[in-house]
Amino acid sequence: MAQRRDTYAENMGRNSTEAQRLDEQFELITENIGYLLHPSVRSKLPPNARVADVGTGTAAFLRSLSHYHPNATMHGYDISTSLFPPFSTLPPNVTLYLLDARQPVQSTLWAKYDLVHVRLISAGLKPSEWPSIIRNLTRMLKPGGAMQWEECDFTAVRHLACSPTATTDTASYMGRHFLAGMMHHFQNGWNRLTTEMRAAGLKEVHTEVVAADRVYATRPRLTANGMVAIFAWARLASARGDEGSLTMQQLEQLERKAYADIQSGCYVTFDIHVAWGFCAS
Numbered sequence: 001m002a003q004r005r006d007t008y009a010e011n012m013g014r015n016s017t018e019a020q021r022l023d024e025q026f027e028l029i030t031e032n033i034g035y036l037l038h039p040s041v042r043s044k045l046p047p048n049a050r051v052a053d054v055g056t057g058t059a060a061f062l063r064s065l066s067h068y069h070p071n072a073t074m075h076g077y078d079i080s081t082s083l084f085p086p087f088s089t090l091p092p093n094v095t096l097y098l099l100d101a102r103q104p105v106q107s108t109l110w111a112k113y114d115l116v117h118v119r120l121i122s123a124g125l126k127p128s129e130w131p132s133i134i135r136n137l138t139r140m141l142k143p144g145g146a147m148q149w150e151e152c153d154f155t156a157v158r159h160l161a162c163s164p165t166a167t168t169d170t171a172s173y174m175g176r177h178f179l180a181g182m183m184h185h186f187q188n189g190w191n192r193l194t195t196e197m198r199a200a201g202l203k204e205v206h207t208e209v210v211a212a213d214r215v216y217a218t219r220p221r222l223t224a225n226g227m228v229a230i231f232a233w234a235r236l237a238s239a240r241g242d243e244g245s246l247t248m249q250q251l252e253q254l255e256r257k258a259y260a261d262i263q264s265g266c267y268v269t270f271d272i273h274v275a276w277g278f279c280a281s
């Protein structure tokens with residue numbers, strides 16, 4: 001089968017800094033959502049559940065879930081192994097594999113999982129890929145199994161001041177610059193989840209939307225974490241010479257100012273969408 005492009009790597013890079021950033025981002029977004037699994041999903045998960053996490057990255061979801069479900073069998077899948085932690089550091093019930101979610105899932109994985117989970121895969125997908133990808137991953141569910149998927153609406157990203165003395169200009173500018181380059185990816189996903197889950201045959205499909213700044217204490221770290229992603233992307237775009245990209249020199253100056261904004265009390269907000277549904281029994 002023809003190898004497709006690893007779009008995520010082209011936009012976000014893959015290295016140990018990105019792995020650390022993803023782990024922190026996972027923790028902060030989970031804190032703002034308020035749960036790892038929605039109660040209606042959690043209540044149906046058997047103790048010896050088989051769980052798949054697609055676009056697993058550093059396997060943060062499975063590492064967290066394994067604390068509560070030590071007897072579950074957990075499989076993480078990703079288009080690249082480069083963000084995987086060393087296998088020796090993983091809980092014994094977690095195993096990681098290569099899988100491109102845009103390719104038809106092999107039949108040996110059909111109807112094998114009580115839970116299929118996905119978080120934040122939109123940077124790696126094109127708008128047209130959402131229906132087939134959700135249909136594709138639904139095939140992995142056992143009858144009665146659950147799918148839970150979280151995506152952020154970065155199209156509405158805003159950098160706000162938490163006090164009258166806070167400055168936001170450079171952070172806001174960089175947020176808009178990032179969005180202009182990534183709009184193609186970010187305008188889809190969060191707004192397609194429930195429709196495409198229902199179209200794929202899932203039942204009892206629901207969604208919940210929370211603000212990324214809901215837990216005040218997470219604001220400074222989540223804002224700085226997002227800024228790391230923004231500058232990593234901007235440097236990749238600059239190195240490629242993308243249209244509208246900034247020079248490395250400009251980026252260095254802007255980076256100092258953006259972090260000064262954050263230091264002064266500038267914080268980021270956007271919506272986090274959680275959607276879940278169940279395969280018919």
Ligand SMILES: C[S@@+](CC[C@H](N)C(=O)[O-])C[C@H]1O[C@@H](n2cnc3c(N)ncnc32)[C@H](O)[C@@H]1O
Nearest residue numbers: 008026055056057078079100101102119120124
């Ligand atoms: C933003 S990271 C999120 C990682 C993890 N889900 C989390 O929340 O920390 C996106 C992950 O999706 C993976 N990814 C992107 N496109 C993919 C695809 N077509 N199939 C499988 N994984 C993919 C990337 O390699 C990356 O590890």
